[in-house]
Amino acid sequence: MALFVKEWKQGTRTLAVWTLGIAAMLMVCIFLFPEMKHEMDSMTKLFANMGTFTKAFGMDLLNFGELSGFYGVECGNVIGIGGALFAAYLGAGMLSKEEKEHTAEFLMTHPVSRFCVVLQKFLSVMIQLVVLNLVVSLLSWISIRVIGEQFPAKEFVLLHGSYLLLQLEIGAICFGISAWIRRGSLGIGLGLAAVLYFLDLISNISTDAALLQYITPFAYAKPAHILTAGSLDWGLAALGIVYGAVAAAAGFWWYCRKDLTA
Amino acid sequence: MNAIETKNLTKNYGKVRGITDLNLTVEEGEFFGFIGPNGAGKSTTIRTLLGLIQPTSGSASVLGQPLQKKASYLADIGYMPSEAMFYNEMKVGELIAFSAKMRKQDCSKEAAMLCDRLKLDTGKRVEELSLGNRKKAAIVCAMQHNPRLYILDEPTSGLDPLMQKEFFELLKERNRKGATIFFSSHVLSEVQHNCTRAAIVRDGRLAAMDRVENLSRTNTKKVTLHGVSQLPVSLEARSVTAAGDMVSFLYQGEIRTLLDEVGRLPIRDMTITEPELEEIFLHYYEEAGSGPVDQKAGGRCSRKQEVR
Structure with missing residues (x-):
């Protein structure tokens, strides 16, 4: 527990910066909406006819004249990319920072099992992501009420829930990777998050690349689907949970037996 | 325990x-x-x-x-x-x-x-x-x-x-x-x-x-000779250092042999002291051969192991 508290204290500043950064960008988008609303009718047509670009972002399925459609695309990308990068950053650094900063030796010579250390660090990643998403979605919800718009609660929860799940998956995968790779796990993590995002764009554009949806978590965190169907693609979400769990388990397994560098 | x-x-x-x-x-x-x-x-x-x-x-x-x-x-x-x-x-x-x-x-x-x-x-x-x-x-x-x-x-x-x-x-x-x-x-x-x-x-x-105390107790002597700059090859000396007309070295053999050898040299002065522990170990670090320390340690480490 002491380690968990330490990680929380150590991480609060970064967490606050990312949370407020993402929330601020969402809020800017939301507060711009009333101004843009009237022009959106023509914009919707324009956006719906931009060929592959339209397909990539699912813009043909959403109505930009309504807040939900606008929020789905604009804000979905902000929290999707921002959240994924933060999850990768947090997950990839949590274990590897101890070796990078040469504190692993100090930490691991206390009477705690490696498993216990890894568990506290893993939970720390998960909890920080949950906190980020709770704060962001709360601020977002308040902003929506402030501009006097409505957003169906169920869809709002599903949308933000899917982004949380996406971040947990990426966080867990990067956490697992960082147990195996001592140096450069941060770069690999951030790269992975970006690649997964682009894989989703590709799978949206080309039907030949439909298989990619089974790889990238952005396939289930998809506003166009959630807002039109009113539900998540639970099959893809479950697959994502499996990926995250397998990667984290592999990380646990290896970190509990590997040699720590001085 | x-x-x-x-x-x-x-x-x-x-x-x-x-x-x-x-x-x-x-x-x-x-x-x-x-x-x-x-x-x-x-x-x-x-x-x-x-x-x-x-x-x-x-x-x-x-x-x-x-x-x-x-x-x-x-x-x-x-x-x-x-x-x-x-x-x-x-x-x-x-x-x-x-x-x-x-x-x-x-x-x-x-x-x-x-x-x-x-x-x-x-x-x-x-x-x-x-x-x-x-x-x-x-x-x-x-x-x-x-x-x-x-x-x-x-x-x-x-x-x-x-x-x-x-x-x-x-x-x-x-x-x-x-x-x-x-x-x-x-x-x-x-x-x-x-x-x-x-x-x-x-x-x-x-x-x-x-x-x-056992590790530092050896039959090694530190010998310093003044008036010569080289030692005869026949003398079994280790860690030889020469400076000007002075030579010092560690010696582990018979003291009588040492005196016989030194007697033939044109020395001005001579000191024989116990070596510092540092010197014994330093020798030990540097050379692969068996030193005074492992002899004392009762053959825990054979020469063969040493050389590897």
């Missing part, structure tokens, strides 16, 4: 040698020195005992428990790493408290006493600390929970002489109360002055292990 016992402990990093077939015994209550040059395997041995790295083969026990049970025996160990690195953003006080919390103990009184004796400012941030002050923080973290066994990896580097003295005072107090001290060093004088027993490791192998 043995505080530390290793049996044929071997650790290789891939193809790189760490330690090879190390058999080490440290009894409870001993003040034990672990000596060797840089890269000899001292830290590898210590890191294996602490469970930071897995041995390639062989086994070891610490405080009677096998390496697999490190989470339980680490509670009774105070460890000081050679490079004391901590969380930079913490204050020293927070760091010490964190270490105590990780041990689920309240060590605040003991910590305050240690900080006072070591003159450590607990209000500073770790990143502002000099090496010496980081070492002091490491000492407090290693001692505040009154462990049964102290494992200290080159603890005195970076400490000023006064602090070194205070540090050894603290260790001796703990040792008198029954704690075992195991510390690695390449400063031989501090081993000679503080330890009851010592082991020497070289090239990953145990070269000798004995009581300190």
